[in-house]
Amino acid sequence: MYDVALLPGDGIGPEVMAQAEKVLKAVSKIYNVEFNIIKMPAGGASIDECGVPLTEEVLESCRKSDAVLFGAVGGPKWDHLPMEVRPERAILKLRKELDLFANLRPAFLIPALSAKSPLKGEILEKGVDILVVRELTGGLYFGEPKGIEVRDGERVARDTLLYTEEQIRRVARIGFKLARSRRKRLCLVDKANVLASSRLWREVVSEVAEEFPDLELSYMYVDNCAMQLIANPGAFDVILTENTFGDILSDEAAAVIGSLGLMPSASLGEKGPCLYEPVHGSAPDIAGKNLANPVAMILSAAMMLDISFGLKEISEKVKEAVARALEAGYATPDVALPDSKIISCEEMGDVIISFIEK
Ligand code: IPM
Numbered sequence: 194m195y196d197v198a199l200l201p202g203d204g205i206g207p208e209v210m211a212q213a214e215k216v217l218k219a220v221s222k223i224y225n226v227e228f229n230i231i232k233m234p235a236g237g238a239s240i241d242e243c244g245v246p247l248t249e250e251v252l253e254s255c256r257k258s259d260a261v262l263f264g265a266v267g268g269p270k271w272d273h274l275p276m277e278v279r280p281e282r283a284i285l286k287l288r289k290e291l292d293l294f295a296n297l298r299p300a301f302l303i304p305a306l307s308a309k310s311p312l313k314g315e316i317l318e319k320g321v322d323i324l325v326v327r328e329l330t331g332g333l334y335f336g337e338p339k340g341i342e343v344r345d346g347e348r349v350a351r352d353t354l355l356y357t358e359e360q361i362r363r364v365a366r367i368g369f370k371l372a373r374s375r376r377k378r379l380c381l382v383d384k385a386n387v388l389a390s391s392r393l394w395r396e397v398v399s400e401v402a403e404e405f406p407d408l409e410l411s412y413m414y415v416d417n418c419a420m421q422l423i424a425n426p427g428a429f430d431v432i433l434t435e436n437t438f439g440d441i442l443s444d445e446a447a448a449v450i451g452s453l454g455l456m457p458s459a460s461l462g463e464k465g466p467c468l469y470e471p472v473h474g475s476a477p478d479i480a481g482k483n484l485a486n487p488v489a490m491i492l493s494a495a496m497m498l499d500i501s502f503g504l505k506e507i508s509e510k511v512k513e514a515v516a517r518a519l520e521a522g523y524a525t526p527d528v529a530l531p532d533s534k535i536i537s538c539e540e541m542g543d544v545i546i547s548f549i550e551k
Pocket residue numbers: 281284285440472
C-alpha cells in the first residue's frame with residue numbers, strides 16, 4: 194500500500210490530475226498494487242478554502258506520504274496578491290520544506306509528433322532525448338536578501354543568487370548517476386564567464402566528476418545552450434544546471450519536443466517523499482474546457498511508480514501506453530496534426546488506459 198498525496202491545484206491541474214488518478218486506479222486493478230490516495234487543496238484552491246496557498250496540515254500529510262503528485266497552481270484570480278501569499282508559494286514551499294533539491298525533467302521526442310516541433314525535420318533527425326537536471330531549492334528563488342525597498346527616494350529590488358558547495362555537490366551526484374544510466378554525457382550549463390556562483394558550480398562539479406571517471410563532462414554557457422537546444426538538440430544527453438537556468442531551459446526543451454503538455458518531472462530529495470508534477474502550468478485560458486493534455490501529468494505519475502515505488506515494469510507500461518496512444522494519432526488540441534484523432538483530456542486518459550490494458 195502506497196500513500197499518495199494528490200494536490201490537483203488550479204486551472205487545468207484538476208482535469209489532468211483526474212486522468213492520472215484514473216491511470217493509477219487502472220494500474221492498481223491490473224497489477225494488484227494498492228494506492229491510498231489523499232486529495233488536498235494547494236495554490237489558489239487552498240487560498241480560497243483556507244486563506245493560504247499551502248496549509249501546515251497539507252504540508253504535514255505530504256511529509257508523511259510515500260509520494261506527492263502535484264498538478265499546477267496559479268491563475269488571474271490570484272495575480273494581484275503579494276508574492277508571499279500567491280498560489281506559486283505552494284509548490285515553492287513544498288520543494289523547500291521537503292528538501293526536493295533535484296528536479297528531473299526529461300524531454301523525449303516522440304517521432305510521430307516531430308511535426309509539432311517548431312524545428313525542421315533535418316534538425317530532429319538524430320532524435321531528441323534530453324534530461325534536464327535542475328537544482329530546485331537554491332539560487333535566485335530562495336537566496337536572501339531578497340525584496341524591494343526604497344533607497345534615496347527610488348525603489349530598488351534585489352534577488353540573491355547563492356549556492357553552497359554542498360548544494361551543488363548533491364545535485365551534481367544525482368546528475369552524474371543518471372547520466373551513467375543513459376548515454377554517459379553530462380553538460381554543466383552556467384554563466385561562468387560572468388557569475389561567481391557559476392564559477393563555484395564549475396569547480397564543484399569538476400571535483401564530483403572524479404567520482405565518475407567513466408562519464409564525459411562538458412561545460413556550456415547558458416546563452417549558448419539556449420541556442421544549441423534549437424540548433425542541435427540531439428547533441429545533449431544530461432543537462433545539469435542551477436534553478437533559474439533550469440526553469441527557462443526546460444520550457445525551451447518542451448517546445449522542442451512539440452508541447453509543454455508532454456513533459457513530466459520528478460523532484461527528489463535525500464530522503465522522504467519525492468514530488469511529481471508536469472512542467473506545464475495551470476493554463477487558465479483552457480481550464481475547465483476538457484482540452485488540456487494529460488500526458489505530462491500521467492508521465493509524472495509513471496515517474497513516481499518507478500522512482501518512489503520501484504515499480505519499474507508498471508511505469509514502463511504506462512510510458513509505453515502513452516507513446517502508443519500518441520503514435521496511433523490520438524491527440525489533444527495542443528499536439529494535433531492534420532490527420533490526428535482530436536480528443537478531450539478525459540478521452541485521452543481513457544485511451545491511454547485502454548493501451549495499458551492491452
Ligand atoms: C516550474 C514553474 C515554477 C518554477 C513556478 C510555478 C514557481 O515555472 O515548475 O517550472 O518557476 O519553478
